[in-house]
Amino acid sequence: MVQSLAAPSSPRFVVAVDPEVPPPGFEGAVAAIGNFDGVHRGHVAVLKRAEAVARQLGRPCIVLTFEPHPADFFFRTDTIFRLTPQETKAVALARAGVEGMIVLTFDAALAAMPAEDFVREILVRRLKIGGVVAGYDFHFGKGRLGTPAFLAEAGQRYGFAVEIVERIAADSSGSIVPASSTETRKALEAGDVERAQTLLGHPYFVIAEVIHGEKRGRDLGFPTANLRLHHSVRLRHGIYAVRVRIGETWYGGVASFGTRPTFDNGAPLLEVYIFDFSGDLYGKMIEVAFVHFLRDELKFESVEALVAQINDDAAKARALLAD
Structure with a gap:
């Protein structure tokens, strides 16, 4: 299913849920892949790198994400304090300059899919991805065996570009605490919205x-x-x-x-x-x-x-x- 969402900073932002083919205009797109809950500073670094790769290749830039959050699937509903439920995430991504979002339903079939099958069947066959950009801690596939190194090697075999973005510190002071959804949730649970803003970048x-x-x-x-x-x-x-x-x-x-x-x-x-x-x-x-x-x-x-x-x-x- 493909939807169009009018979002601030974006004339039209495309949301496609479980598409069997790329959304119109997004064949060969460069995809930033991950959960992107909160669209924090680390996520934005991944998005900006994906946009740069897309410009280099002359391709559109899109996000590939998952709903529900995998932690909610594996454990129970509401295990995760969602910083950006799907609709809010779309607004944050549109503001970050992304052109659209593909949402894959995280269910038993996707959880059991080996990393190789995910690359071959979803990224290559269904979505016809031209490039992938992911964070340093992104894992996928059954048993989380799809590591960043595996993704880079699979890209060479299947012919799509892969770039991995390293950890982004929470601020410019050299803090060892990375900008992360987990740290942001902790800050908000404590009412520390100023700390949350530092981690998120907004x-x-x-x-x-x-x-x-x-x-x-x-x-x-x-x-x-x-x-x-x-x-x-x-x-x-x-x-x-x-x-x-x-x-x-x-x-x-x-x-x-x-x-x-x-x-x-x-x-x-x-x-x-x-x-x-x-x-x-x-x-x-x-x-x-x-x-x-x-x-x-x-x-x-x-x-x-x-x-x-x-x-x-x-x-x-x-x-x-x-x-």
Whole structure:
């Protein structure tokens, strides 16, 4: 199945799920291959190298990725805190300059496929790949026996270019901690969104549909856009200074992610008070980028105490975002 996704920074971004042939215009493409969860600085290095190889060969550049995440397949659903579920990943990849994304369903058949068969049947026969770029830690095939060295050797045999990108440090200080999805998840679980931004190379963001809530924020004088995030999200519950994209316009805001202990201790919900905005957002997709962690979620003894705290949170968020 081939879809077209309108994404920021890209006129049309192609998403093809389990195609039997290359998407139109992508035969002989150079593919950056991997999970790309988070599209962090290490992933971007792979993407940029794939784009360079594609230019050298005069080919289009595409990403080849997998859904669900292999860890969720092998262990259980939601083993992995997904930084970028499929739709969000497509937006991040489009912003990085990639032209499209091929998604392979990671199921029992794919998990049991030997590395040689994956190269021959999927990369060569089905997708007619002209080149592959992968990270230093990419493994594939049954038993993860498809190493970067195996991929390079297979490329020589089957006639497609292969390049392997080495580890990218988290920052320019010589840190030995690589930019990784695992380290980013740890940072977000601790509420350290600044550390996550260093690892990712961009703020951690979510994209979700605005849904109807209990309208408590409106009654309190702080109308909020309510978003139900991907069920795997394990972002620390608390209050954040955020930036919100509505259409192509960005606004500042303050957001609460958690279970609303003052009221109901319900399912986790992201509630965003958007500064200097008025309008109906129900049913619309908006983007929320997390900039600063302000405090933990608290239970208040009175509505008056909660309103006073929200005013303080909003003032702090405005000041931080202004900086």
